[in-house]
Amino acid sequence: METAKSIGSYKTTLINNRRYLGNKYRLLPFISGVVERECRDIQVVADIFAGTGAVSSAFSDKRLITNDIMYSNYVCNFAWFGAQPYDPAKIAELVVYYNTVIVAEENYMTQNFAGTYFSRDDCAKIGFIRGDIERRFHQGELNHRERAILITSLLYAMDKIALTCGHYDAFRQGATSDQPLELRLPLAPQDNDPENQCFNEDANNLVKRITADLVYIDPPYNSRQYCDTYHLLENVARWEKPEVFGVARKMDRRRLKSRYCTREAVTAFESLVADIQARYILLSYNNMATKGNSRSNAKLTDEDILRILRTRGEVKIFSSVYKAFSAGQSDISDNAERLFLCICDEGEG
Ligand SMILES: C[S@@+](CC[C@H](N)C(=O)[O-])C[C@H]1O[C@@H](n2cnc3c(N)ncnc32)[C@H](O)[C@@H]1O
Numbered sequence: 001m002e003t004a005k006s007i008g009s010y011k012t013t014l015i016n017n018r019r020y021l022g023n024k025y026r027l028l029p030f031i032s033g034v035v036e037r038e039c040r041d042i043q044v045v046a047d048i049f050a051g052t053g054a055v056s057s058a059f060s061d062k063r064l065i066t067n068d069i070m071y072s073n074y075v076c077n078f079a080w081f082g083a084q085p086y087d088p089a090k091i092a093e094l095v096v097y098y099n100t101v102i103v104a105e106e107n108y109m110t111q112n113f114a115g116t117y118f119s120r121d122d123c124a125k126i127g128f129i130r131g132d133i134e135r136r137f138h139q140g141e142l143n144h145r146e147r148a149i150l151i152t153s154l155l156y157a158m159d160k161i162a163l164t165c166g167h168y169d170a171f172r173q174g175a176t177s178d179q180p181l182e183l184r185l186p187l188a189p190q191d192n193d194p195e196n197q198c199f200n201e202d203a204n205n206l207v208k209r210i211t212a213d214l215v216y217i218d219p220p221y222n223s224r225q226y227c228d229t230y231h232l233l234e235n236v237a238r239w240e241k242p243e244v245f246g247v248a249r250k251m252d253r254r255r256l257k258s259r260y261c262t263r264e265a266v267t268a269f270e271s272l273v274a275d276i277q278a279r280y281i282l283l284s285y286n287n288m289a290t291k292g293n294s295r296s297n298a299k300l301t302d303e304d305i306l307r308i309l310r311t312r313g314e315v316k317i318f319s320s321v322y323k324a325f326s327a328g329q330s331d332i333s334d335n336a337e338r339l340f341l342c343i344c345d346e347g348e349g
Contacts (some may be wrong), residue, residue: 070226160231286298
């Protein structure tokens with residue numbers, strides 16, 4: 001790899017350098033501790049509601065299968081865990097170019113988002129960079145992994161300066177950012193397992209086709225849909241330039257809605273668990289079933305979880321106390337994040 005000096009200066013970034021609801025980065029010692037103590041001979045881990053990919057990063061010495069219904073998460077997961085080799089010098093050169101380029105022209109971002117989550121100038125730059133990544137990819141200058149790493153770099157940079165409180169349900173009216181949009185070089189490993197696979201689909205469909213030693217399940221807990229909260233990152237990652245609506249400038253998200261955020265959560269979880277092919281199923285679910293406001297109420301009760309997991313084998317529960325995310329509406333202090341480990345009966349799945 002060329003040195004920073006020979007290319008120009010840039011900063012680097014790691015997987016946890018973003019905000020994401022339900023991100024398990026802080027819980028990694030707890031999660032990997034349970035797996036180390038309780039599970040034997042784990043070689044393949046499937047993280048089927050992967051979000052940022054934080055949990056997969058704790059198992060980077062294993063073969064990984066990642067999945068998320070959101071394309072923006074799929075792209076980041078492919079950047080961090082993909083098996084395809086990439087050229088770090090090429091990425092660094094483009095990061096330096098994108099950080100110095102001056103863009104005046106209108107584009108999809110200025111036309112639809114100027115003065116909302118970002119200033120007009122930042123929108124001009126975001127739209128230019130995203131378009132340029134796609135153009136270079138289609139011209140064969142970037143491979144799939146290089147494209148994914150650059151999109152990841154852009155999404156992380158956007159997250160740092162967005163005029164939001166971390167999600168895109170609303171922007172801070174009249175606010176301005178004094179921070180420039182600054183892309184960083186994601187330190188994506190070059191030595192990932194060559195058989196790693198990254199998917200972008202409904203976990204309920206995927207589990208019918210994959211086999212793993214351990215399947216980790218971290219579904220949404222409540223009615224807050226991730227496609228609503230992160231619509232803008234999803235829009236930029238996909239770059240299909242859809243029409244957007246309302247004050248929050250959201251696109252049509254019907255195909256991205258999760259059943260785990262609705263009253264169908266129990267049925268969805270039941271068929272998911274029935275279809276999993278693994279020796280261990282590990283579920284993260286917090287204990288907010290009856291706490292907080294109605295929006296943060298959990299969709300699966302402990303009774304549902306235990307009844308369903310026990311159809312597959314013995315279930316053990318582990319608990320770690322941490323302070324939950326709260327939008328300020330709920331009366332929530334300490335919340336236990338729990339892990340439900342199902343040791344699947346042999347011959348099942
Ligand atoms: C609690 S978050 C996972 C957080 C993740 N463990 C992390 O550390 O970043 C839940 C994730 O599930 C995804 N999701 C929701 N419904 C899904 C489904 N039916 N299939 C696959 N992914 C889904 C959401 O997009 C979201 O990223």
